[in-house]
Amino acid sequence: xxxxxxxxxxxxxxxIESQRKALEEQEKALKEELKRDMESKGLEEIRxxxxxxxxxxxxxxxxxxxxxxxxFPDICEQFxxxxxxxxxxxx
Numbered sequence: 001x002x003x004x005x006x007x008x009x010x011x012x013x014x015x016i017e018s019q020r021k022a023l024e025e026q027e028k029a030l031k032e033e034l035k036r037d038m039e040s041k042g043l044e045e046i047r048x049x050x051x052x053x054x055x056x057x058x059x060x061x062x063x064x065x066x067x068x069x070x071x072f073p074d075i076c077e078q079f080x081x082x083x084x085x086x087x088x089x090x091x
Contacts, residue, residue: 010090 001009038046038055046053069076 013090 034053035055038044038053044054044056065076
């Protein structure tokens with residue numbers, strides 16, 4: 001790729017990222033509107049002709065790795081594994 005092609009692709013990428021952010025903001029606003037409506041009606045589920053909308057509290061159990069490492073550092077070290085990844089950035 002030439003430098004000009006790279007520049008054009010990065011510009012297009014930035015434009016798409018900007019559009020994505022705007023769409024994500026719209027998505028968040030619409031979800032919040034639906035949640036407020038459900039909350040005001042005291043509902044956890046709404047059924048329409050085409051959709052089922054649920055907004056429920058979900059309880060899950062997670063491992064507190066920070067507390068585990070502080071209390072049992074040897075055990076934590078024994079079950080810790082490394083992973084590698086690549087990060088793509090444009091500055």
